[in-house]
Amino acid sequence: MELSRYILILLFFSLLCSASACSNGECQLGDKCLSDGDCGAGLYCFDCRLEFSGSKCVRYTVSDPFKVVNNSLPFNKYAYLTTHNAFAIDGEPSHTGVPRITVDNQEDSVTQQLNNGVRALMLDTYDLKGDVWLCHSSGGKCYDYTAFEPLIDTLKEIETFLSANPTEIVTIILEDYVKAPNGLTKVFSKSGLMKYWFPVSKMPKKGEDWPTVSDMVAQNHRLLVFTSMKSKEQSEGIAYQWKYMVENQYGDDGMDKGKCSNRAESPPLNDKTKSLVLVNYFPTVPVKLTSCLQNSMALTDMLNTCYNAAGRRWANFLAVNYYKRSDGGGALEATDLLNGRLLCGCDDVHSCSVSVSSTFSTQRLFFFYKFLLSFCYWN
Numbered sequence: 036m037e038l039s040r041y042i043l044i045l046l047f048f049s050l051l052c053s054a055s056a057c058s059n060g061e062c063q064l065g066d067k068c069l070s071d072g073d074c075g076a077g078l079y080c081f082d083c084r085l086e087f088s089g090s091k092c093v094r095y096t097v098s099d100p101f102k103v104v105n106n107s108l109p110f111n112k113y114a115y116l117t118t119h120n121a122f123a124i125d126g127e128p129s130h131t132g133v134p135r136i137t138v139d140n141q142e143d144s145v146t147q148q149l150n151n152g153v154r155a156l157m158l159d160t161y162d163l164k165g166d167v168w169l170c171h172s173s174g175g176k177c178y179d180y181t182a183f184e185p186l187i188d189t190l191k192e193i194e195t196f197l198s199a200n201p202t203e204i205v206t207i208i209l210e211d212y213v214k215a216p217n218g219l220t221k222v223f224s225k226s227g228l229m230k231y232w233f234p235v236s237k238m239p240k241k242g243e244d245w246p247t248v249s250d251m252v253a254q255n256h257r258l259l260v261f262t263s264m265k266s267k268e269q270s271e272g273i274a275y276q277w278k279y280m281v282e283n284q285y286g287d288d289g290m291d292k293g294k295c296s297n298r299a300e301s302p303p304l305n306d307k308t309k310s311l312v313l314v315n316y317f318p319t320v321p322v323k324l325t326s327c328l329q330n331s332m333a334l335t336d337m338l339n340t341c342y343n344a345a346g347r348r349w350a351n352f353l354a355v356n357y358y359k360r361s362d363g364g365g366a367l368e369a370t371d372l373l374n375g376r377l378l379c380g381c382d383d384v385h386s387c388s389v390s391v392s393s394t395f396s397t398q399r400l401f402f403f404y405k406f407l408l409s410f411c412y413w414n
Protein backbone atom coordinates (compact mmCIF):
# COMPACT_ATOMS: atom_id res chain seq x y z
CA MET A 36 0.00 0.00 0.00
CA GLU A 37 1.19 3.49 -0.67
CA LEU A 38 2.07 5.69 2.23
CA SER A 39 -0.69 8.13 1.30
CA ARG A 40 -3.30 5.42 1.75
CA TYR A 41 -2.02 4.65 5.25
CA ILE A 42 -2.24 8.31 6.04
CA LEU A 43 -5.77 8.42 4.71
CA ILE A 44 -6.86 5.47 6.86
CA LEU A 45 -5.20 6.98 9.92
CA LEU A 46 -6.87 10.28 9.22
CA PHE A 47 -10.22 8.54 8.89
CA PHE A 48 -9.89 6.85 12.27
CA SER A 49 -8.65 9.93 14.06
CA LEU A 50 -11.70 11.79 12.75
CA LEU A 51 -13.90 8.94 13.97
CA CYS A 52 -12.25 9.11 17.38
CA SER A 53 -12.50 12.81 17.87
CA ALA A 54 -16.18 12.51 16.94
CA SER A 55 -16.77 9.82 19.58
CA ALA A 56 -14.69 11.35 22.40
CA CYS A 57 -17.32 11.89 25.05
CA SER A 58 -18.46 14.80 27.17
CA ASN A 59 -21.68 16.45 28.32
CA GLY A 60 -23.33 13.40 29.83
CA GLU A 61 -22.47 11.17 26.89
CA CYS A 62 -19.71 9.15 28.55
CA GLN A 63 -20.50 5.54 29.35
CA LEU A 64 -19.35 3.26 32.15
CA GLY A 65 -15.55 3.07 32.10
CA ASP A 66 -15.02 6.00 29.72
CA LYS A 67 -12.45 8.59 30.66
CA CYS A 68 -13.94 11.81 31.97
CA LEU A 69 -12.97 15.17 33.41
CA SER A 70 -16.04 15.99 35.50
CA ASP A 71 -19.30 14.43 36.69
CA GLY A 72 -21.14 16.32 33.96
CA ASP A 73 -19.35 14.25 31.30
CA CYS A 74 -20.90 11.00 32.53
CA GLY A 75 -24.29 9.58 31.61
CA ALA A 76 -27.20 8.87 33.97
CA GLY A 77 -26.32 6.96 37.13
CA LEU A 78 -22.60 7.57 36.63
CA TYR A 79 -20.09 10.02 38.06
CA CYS A 80 -16.49 10.85 37.34
CA PHE A 81 -14.24 9.06 39.82
CA ASP A 82 -10.54 8.43 40.23
CA CYS A 83 -9.73 4.97 41.60
CA ARG A 84 -6.12 6.05 41.90
CA LEU A 85 -4.60 2.70 42.76
CA GLU A 86 -6.02 1.03 39.68
CA PHE A 87 -6.02 3.55 36.88
CA SER A 88 -4.63 6.99 36.21
CA GLY A 89 -7.14 9.71 35.52
CA SER A 90 -10.86 9.52 36.17
CA LYS A 91 -13.49 7.25 34.68
CA CYS A 92 -17.26 7.19 34.73
CA VAL A 93 -18.32 4.76 37.45
CA ARG A 94 -21.72 3.85 38.87
CA TYR A 95 -23.38 5.40 41.89
CA THR A 96 -26.88 3.93 41.70
CA VAL A 97 -28.37 0.49 42.29
CA SER A 98 -31.09 -0.78 39.99
CA ASP A 99 -34.43 -1.17 41.73
CA PRO A 100 -35.42 -4.84 41.43
CA PHE A 101 -39.05 -4.03 42.33
CA LYS A 102 -39.18 -1.80 39.24
CA VAL A 103 -36.81 -3.60 36.87
CA VAL A 104 -38.52 -6.99 37.51
CA ASN A 105 -41.56 -6.88 39.82
CA ASN A 106 -42.38 -6.80 43.52
CA SER A 107 -44.55 -9.89 43.73
CA LEU A 108 -41.97 -12.14 45.40
CA PRO A 109 -41.25 -12.51 49.14
CA PHE A 110 -39.03 -9.84 50.70
CA ASN A 111 -36.22 -12.40 51.17
CA LYS A 112 -36.00 -13.06 47.41
CA TYR A 113 -34.33 -9.71 46.75
CA ALA A 114 -30.95 -8.17 47.60
CA TYR A 115 -30.48 -4.79 49.25
CA LEU A 116 -27.39 -2.63 49.24
CA THR A 117 -26.49 -1.83 52.83
CA THR A 118 -24.33 1.01 54.09
CA HIS A 119 -22.09 0.06 57.00
CA ASN A 120 -22.20 2.87 59.57
CA ALA A 121 -24.48 4.86 57.27
CA PHE A 122 -24.39 7.77 59.74
CA ALA A 123 -20.59 8.13 59.92
CA ILE A 124 -20.43 10.59 57.07
CA ASP A 125 -17.31 12.43 56.02
CA GLY A 126 -17.84 16.16 56.47
CA GLU A 127 -20.81 15.87 58.82
CA PRO A 128 -20.49 18.96 61.01
CA SER A 129 -20.14 18.49 64.76
CA HIS A 130 -23.51 18.54 66.54
CA THR A 131 -22.06 18.50 70.04
CA GLY A 132 -19.98 21.67 69.84
CA VAL A 133 -16.83 19.57 70.26
CA PRO A 134 -14.68 18.63 67.25
CA ARG A 135 -15.12 14.97 66.37
CA ILE A 136 -12.14 12.63 66.60
CA THR A 137 -13.15 9.42 64.86
CA VAL A 138 -13.26 7.74 61.45
CA ASP A 139 -15.96 7.98 58.79
CA ASN A 140 -17.43 5.20 56.64
CA GLN A 141 -19.58 6.97 54.05
CA GLU A 142 -19.46 10.18 52.08
CA ASP A 143 -22.99 11.29 51.37
CA SER A 144 -26.11 11.92 53.42
CA VAL A 145 -28.57 9.19 54.33
CA THR A 146 -31.05 10.88 51.98
CA GLN A 147 -28.58 10.62 49.11
CA GLN A 148 -27.79 7.02 50.03
CA LEU A 149 -31.48 6.15 49.84
CA ASN A 150 -31.99 8.08 46.61
CA ASN A 151 -29.10 6.15 45.05
CA GLY A 152 -30.74 2.85 45.90
CA VAL A 153 -29.32 1.93 49.30
CA ARG A 154 -32.12 0.07 51.11
CA ALA A 155 -30.56 -0.97 54.41
CA LEU A 156 -28.70 1.19 56.90
CA MET A 157 -26.45 0.05 59.70
CA LEU A 158 -26.67 2.49 62.59
CA ASP A 159 -24.90 2.46 65.97
CA THR A 160 -27.17 3.82 68.70
CA TYR A 161 -26.03 5.12 72.10
CA ASP A 162 -27.38 7.02 75.07
CA LEU A 163 -26.01 10.57 75.15
CA LYS A 164 -27.26 13.84 76.64
CA GLY A 165 -30.56 12.25 77.71
CA ASP A 166 -31.28 11.29 74.10
CA VAL A 167 -30.27 8.64 71.54
CA TRP A 168 -27.30 9.48 69.33
CA LEU A 169 -25.51 7.89 66.41
CA CYS A 170 -21.96 7.41 67.44
CA HIS A 171 -18.68 5.62 66.81
CA SER A 172 -17.22 4.40 70.02
CA SER A 173 -15.86 1.55 72.04
CA GLY A 174 -16.97 0.00 75.27
CA GLY A 175 -20.59 0.91 74.60
CA LYS A 176 -20.19 4.54 75.61
CA CYS A 177 -20.57 7.56 73.35
CA TYR A 178 -18.60 10.77 73.92
CA ASP A 179 -19.08 14.30 72.62
CA TYR A 180 -16.01 13.85 70.45
CA THR A 181 -17.15 10.54 68.89
CA ALA A 182 -20.83 11.44 68.31
CA PHE A 183 -22.21 12.14 64.85
CA GLU A 184 -25.83 13.22 65.29
CA PRO A 185 -29.04 12.57 67.21
CA LEU A 186 -30.86 9.48 65.89
CA ILE A 187 -34.00 11.54 65.34
CA ASP A 188 -32.35 13.53 62.53
CA THR A 189 -31.52 10.40 60.56
CA LEU A 190 -34.90 8.80 61.22
CA LYS A 191 -36.60 11.91 59.86
CA GLU A 192 -34.62 11.57 56.64
CA ILE A 193 -35.83 7.96 56.36
CA GLU A 194 -39.41 9.05 57.04
CA THR A 195 -39.20 11.65 54.26
CA PHE A 196 -37.90 9.01 51.87
CA LEU A 197 -40.56 6.42 52.73
CA SER A 198 -43.37 8.94 52.40
CA ALA A 199 -42.07 10.16 49.04
CA ASN A 200 -41.49 6.60 47.77
CA PRO A 201 -44.59 4.59 48.68
CA THR A 202 -43.41 1.33 47.07
CA GLU A 203 -40.02 1.16 48.75
CA ILE A 204 -38.91 -0.72 51.86
CA VAL A 205 -36.08 0.32 54.18
CA THR A 206 -34.29 -1.90 56.69
CA ILE A 207 -32.45 -0.52 59.73
CA ILE A 208 -29.89 -2.73 61.44
CA LEU A 209 -28.92 -1.38 64.85
CA GLU A 210 -25.74 -2.00 66.76
CA ASP A 211 -27.57 -1.01 69.84
CA TYR A 212 -26.11 0.30 73.10
CA VAL A 213 -29.17 2.21 74.26
CA LYS A 214 -30.03 1.32 77.86
CA ALA A 215 -32.60 4.02 78.61
CA PRO A 216 -36.00 2.33 79.02
CA ASN A 217 -37.97 2.68 75.78
CA GLY A 218 -35.19 4.95 74.53
CA LEU A 219 -35.49 3.76 70.94
CA THR A 220 -39.29 3.55 70.98
CA LYS A 221 -39.55 7.18 72.00
CA VAL A 222 -37.34 8.35 69.13
CA PHE A 223 -39.06 6.15 66.53
CA SER A 224 -42.44 7.48 67.67
CA LYS A 225 -41.28 11.05 67.46
CA SER A 226 -39.85 10.51 63.97
CA GLY A 227 -43.20 9.55 62.45
CA LEU A 228 -41.84 6.17 61.37
CA MET A 229 -44.19 3.98 63.46
CA LYS A 230 -46.82 4.00 60.70
CA TYR A 231 -44.39 1.99 58.53
CA TRP A 232 -43.34 -0.45 61.26
CA PHE A 233 -43.23 -4.13 60.25
CA PRO A 234 -44.51 -5.97 63.35
CA VAL A 235 -42.27 -8.60 64.93
CA SER A 236 -45.27 -10.93 65.22
CA LYS A 237 -45.39 -11.20 61.39
CA MET A 238 -41.70 -12.00 60.95
CA PRO A 239 -40.95 -15.59 59.89
CA LYS A 240 -39.41 -17.47 62.84
CA LYS A 241 -38.58 -20.85 61.30
CA GLY A 242 -37.00 -19.97 58.00
CA GLU A 243 -40.24 -19.49 56.07
CA ASP A 244 -40.50 -16.88 53.35
CA TRP A 245 -41.26 -13.32 54.30
CA PRO A 246 -44.48 -11.74 53.03
CA THR A 247 -44.27 -10.56 49.44
CA VAL A 248 -43.02 -7.04 48.84
CA SER A 249 -46.34 -6.12 47.22
CA ASP A 250 -48.16 -7.26 50.40
CA MET A 251 -45.77 -5.31 52.59
CA VAL A 252 -46.38 -2.23 50.44
CA ALA A 253 -50.16 -2.75 50.55
CA GLN A 254 -50.04 -3.03 54.37
CA ASN A 255 -47.62 -0.12 54.57
CA HIS A 256 -45.23 -2.39 56.52
CA ARG A 257 -42.25 -0.77 54.85
CA LEU A 258 -39.78 -0.35 57.69
CA LEU A 259 -37.87 -3.29 59.16
CA VAL A 260 -35.88 -2.64 62.30
CA PHE A 261 -33.45 -5.11 63.84
CA THR A 262 -31.52 -4.65 67.06
CA SER A 263 -28.45 -6.41 68.44
CA MET A 264 -29.98 -6.32 71.94
CA LYS A 265 -31.97 -9.48 72.52
CA SER A 266 -34.13 -8.19 75.36
CA LYS A 267 -35.68 -5.47 73.22
CA GLU A 268 -37.77 -7.89 71.20
CA GLN A 269 -39.70 -8.61 74.38
CA SER A 270 -39.59 -5.15 75.93
CA GLU A 271 -40.03 -2.87 72.89
CA GLY A 272 -41.14 -5.10 70.02
CA ILE A 273 -37.90 -4.53 68.11
CA ALA A 274 -36.75 -7.67 66.30
CA TYR A 275 -33.59 -9.34 67.61
CA GLN A 276 -31.45 -9.44 64.49
CA TRP A 277 -29.97 -12.94 64.74
CA LYS A 278 -33.30 -14.61 65.26
CA TYR A 279 -34.14 -13.76 61.64
CA MET A 280 -30.80 -13.31 59.93
CA VAL A 281 -27.43 -14.97 59.58
CA GLU A 282 -24.38 -12.81 59.10
CA ASN A 283 -20.70 -13.38 58.28
CA GLN A 284 -17.73 -12.01 60.16
CA TYR A 285 -17.21 -8.25 59.71
CA GLY A 286 -13.98 -6.27 59.41
CA ASP A 287 -10.62 -7.63 58.26
CA ASP A 288 -11.49 -11.19 59.33
CA GLY A 289 -14.43 -11.15 56.93
CA MET A 290 -12.27 -10.29 53.93
CA ASP A 291 -10.06 -13.37 53.71
CA LYS A 292 -10.42 -14.76 50.23
CA GLY A 293 -12.31 -18.04 50.14
CA LYS A 294 -13.53 -17.80 53.74
CA CYS A 295 -17.01 -16.90 54.93
CA SER A 296 -17.91 -17.79 58.51
CA ASN A 297 -20.51 -16.41 60.87
CA ARG A 298 -19.80 -13.61 63.32
CA ALA A 299 -19.96 -14.70 66.93
CA GLU A 300 -23.49 -13.42 67.58
CA SER A 301 -24.96 -15.00 64.45
CA PRO A 302 -26.12 -18.59 64.01
CA PRO A 303 -24.05 -20.56 61.45
CA LEU A 304 -24.53 -19.21 57.94
CA ASN A 305 -26.18 -22.40 56.74
CA ASP A 306 -28.85 -22.27 59.45
CA LYS A 307 -31.93 -22.14 57.28
CA THR A 308 -34.28 -21.42 60.15
CA LYS A 309 -33.23 -17.80 59.49
CA SER A 310 -34.57 -16.56 56.15
CA LEU A 311 -32.26 -13.58 55.64
CA VAL A 312 -28.54 -13.59 54.80
CA LEU A 313 -26.25 -10.61 55.41
CA VAL A 314 -22.76 -10.35 53.94
CA ASN A 315 -20.36 -7.80 55.42
CA TYR A 316 -17.45 -6.77 53.25
CA PHE A 317 -15.36 -3.96 54.64
CA PRO A 318 -12.04 -3.64 56.50
CA THR A 319 -11.87 -2.97 60.24
CA VAL A 320 -10.39 0.48 59.65
CA PRO A 321 -12.16 2.28 56.80
CA VAL A 322 -9.68 3.62 54.24
CA LYS A 323 -11.04 5.71 51.39
CA LEU A 324 -8.13 5.19 49.06
CA THR A 325 -8.34 1.40 48.98
CA SER A 326 -12.12 1.07 49.20
CA CYS A 327 -12.60 1.37 45.43
CA LEU A 328 -10.55 -1.79 45.00
CA GLN A 329 -12.24 -3.63 47.86
CA ASN A 330 -15.69 -2.83 46.47
CA SER A 331 -14.73 -4.25 43.09
CA MET A 332 -13.50 -7.65 41.91
CA ALA A 333 -12.82 -9.43 45.22
CA LEU A 334 -16.31 -8.53 46.40
CA THR A 335 -17.97 -10.74 43.81
CA ASP A 336 -15.65 -13.59 44.78
CA MET A 337 -16.73 -13.21 48.38
CA LEU A 338 -20.43 -13.26 47.41
CA ASN A 339 -19.86 -16.62 45.75
CA THR A 340 -17.95 -17.92 48.80
CA CYS A 341 -20.72 -16.78 51.14
CA TYR A 342 -23.38 -18.26 48.84
CA ASN A 343 -21.86 -21.68 49.38
CA ALA A 344 -21.27 -21.10 53.10
CA ALA A 345 -24.91 -20.09 53.53
CA GLY A 346 -26.15 -23.38 52.09
CA ARG A 347 -26.47 -22.11 48.53
CA ARG A 348 -28.25 -18.90 49.45
CA TRP A 349 -27.39 -15.52 47.94
CA ALA A 350 -26.99 -12.56 50.25
CA ASN A 351 -30.05 -10.39 50.86
CA PHE A 352 -27.97 -7.63 52.41
CA LEU A 353 -24.55 -6.56 51.21
CA ALA A 354 -22.86 -4.15 53.61
CA VAL A 355 -19.91 -1.98 52.53
CA ASN A 356 -18.05 1.23 53.37
CA TYR A 357 -17.97 4.15 50.88
CA TYR A 358 -20.58 2.39 48.77
CA LYS A 359 -20.04 4.58 45.68
CA ARG A 360 -16.32 3.96 45.39
CA SER A 361 -15.33 1.39 42.77
CA ASP A 362 -13.38 0.83 39.58
CA GLY A 363 -16.62 0.73 37.62
CA GLY A 364 -19.60 -1.08 39.09
CA GLY A 365 -18.52 -1.99 42.62
CA ALA A 366 -21.11 -2.72 45.28
CA LEU A 367 -23.82 -1.24 43.05
CA GLU A 368 -23.15 -3.77 40.33
CA ALA A 369 -22.70 -6.54 42.91
CA THR A 370 -26.20 -5.81 44.21
CA ASP A 371 -27.58 -5.98 40.66
CA LEU A 372 -25.78 -9.29 40.31
CA LEU A 373 -27.30 -10.62 43.54
CA ASN A 374 -30.77 -9.62 42.36
CA GLY A 375 -30.10 -11.30 39.03
CA ARG A 376 -29.10 -14.49 40.84
CA LEU A 377 -32.02 -14.34 43.24
CA LEU A 378 -34.70 -13.49 40.68
CA CYS A 379 -33.75 -15.45 37.58
CA GLY A 380 -30.35 -17.12 37.98
CA CYS A 381 -28.69 -14.44 35.81
CA ASP A 382 -25.62 -12.26 36.30
CA ASP A 383 -27.58 -9.04 36.27
CA VAL A 384 -31.07 -8.08 37.37
CA HIS A 385 -31.70 -6.47 33.99
CA SER A 386 -31.40 -9.85 32.30
CA CYS A 387 -34.46 -10.98 34.28
CA SER A 388 -36.76 -8.51 32.58
CA VAL A 389 -35.76 -7.70 29.01
CA SER A 390 -36.88 -9.98 26.21
CA VAL A 391 -34.24 -12.12 24.53
CA SER A 392 -34.39 -10.38 21.13
CA SER A 393 -33.97 -6.88 22.51
CA THR A 394 -31.01 -7.93 24.68
CA PHE A 395 -29.43 -9.38 21.62
CA SER A 396 -29.69 -6.31 19.44
CA THR A 397 -28.70 -3.92 22.22
CA GLN A 398 -25.68 -6.05 22.96
CA ARG A 399 -24.71 -6.16 19.28
CA LEU A 400 -24.92 -2.41 19.01
CA PHE A 401 -22.86 -2.04 22.16
CA PHE A 402 -20.14 -4.36 20.87
CA PHE A 403 -20.05 -2.55 17.55
CA TYR A 404 -19.66 0.74 19.39
CA LYS A 405 -16.87 -0.70 21.56
CA PHE A 406 -15.23 -2.09 18.45
CA LEU A 407 -15.14 1.35 16.87
CA LEU A 408 -13.89 2.88 20.08
CA SER A 409 -11.07 0.37 20.33
CA PHE A 410 -9.51 2.04 17.31
CA CYS A 411 -9.24 5.19 19.36
CA TYR A 412 -7.04 3.47 21.91
CA TRP A 413 -5.14 1.70 19.18
CA ASN A 414 -4.40 5.08 17.68
Ligand SMILES: *[C@@H]1O[C@H](CO)[C@@H](O)[C@H](O)[C@H]1NC(C)=O
Pocket residue numbers: 104105106107108378379387
Ligand atom coordinates in the same frame (compact mmCIF):
# COMPACT_ATOMS: atom_id res chain seq x y z
C1 LIG B 1 -42.06 -11.59 38.99
O1 LIG B 1 -40.74 -11.96 38.62
C2 LIG B 1 -40.38 -13.28 38.97
C3 LIG B 1 -38.90 -13.44 38.67
O2 LIG B 1 -38.63 -13.18 37.33
C4 LIG B 1 -41.28 -14.25 38.25
O3 LIG B 1 -40.95 -15.58 38.62
C5 LIG B 1 -42.73 -13.97 38.60
O4 LIG B 1 -43.58 -14.81 37.84
C6 LIG B 1 -43.07 -12.52 38.32
N1 LIG B 1 -44.40 -12.24 38.82
C7 LIG B 1 -45.29 -11.56 38.13
C8 LIG B 1 -46.63 -11.37 38.77
O5 LIG B 1 -45.06 -11.08 37.02
